[in-house]
Amino acid sequence: MYSEDDLIPISGLQHLAYCERQFALIHVEQLWADNRFTAEGDVLHERVDAEHHESRRLFRQEYGMAVRSLEHGIIGKCDLVELYLKPEGGVAEAVPVEFKRGRDKESDVDRVQLCAQAFCLEEMVGVEVPRGDFYYLGAHRRTSAELSLALRAETRRLIERARAILAGGESPAASYAAAKCDRCSLVDLCMPRALSEGGRRVERYLKSGIAAMRKECD
Ligand code: SF4
Structure with missing residues (x-):
């Protein structure tokens, strides 16, 4: 189990899956710069925060939900988590949802992020999270991604790799x-x-x- 002071940001796993040097520049050397793609991402998340919140007796939507896993040593925020509740109390099912701009297809980088969020929810809510969803704001379309054993193994590998690069303190x-x-x-x-x-x-x-x-x- 990791301590609260030793958690890796889930966003860092995205950077790492994209490029090891990008991860190190941001998380080791503390550098950052915006471009069109990051600016569009920021606008999208502002839009997500203004989205409709739905709550019914056995269904709840949590926007911008903070999540963390001490077992995996990661921390982050989900765009949306949908919680299906049991009549007798407790959570029956949890689905993390990532919002995406336009009509782009998700990439492995996006699936790793969703999988890391699922690790956190499994620990926090105590149910298995077998899938996560992508919601395309431009097309108003939603797709599901299976959080397979292979994806889980790749996500764990990236977490370990992130830890090794942070400990080494050098950029590739x-x-x-x-x-x-x-x-x-x-x-x-x-x-x-x-x-x-x-x-x-x-x-x-x-x-x-x-x-x-x-x-x-x-
Ligand atoms: S090598 Fe440099 S410019 Fe290319 S993706 Fe990695 S961090 Fe970005």
């Missing part, structure tokens, strides 16, 4: 990949093209120096 080297770096809000701070190219130049320089030394020794 930059490596440019257009598909992720061109959408990353930290691209100007990270400088993946320059550092990748610079790293290759240093490697070439060292290799040529070693080759020259070997030649002299022959």
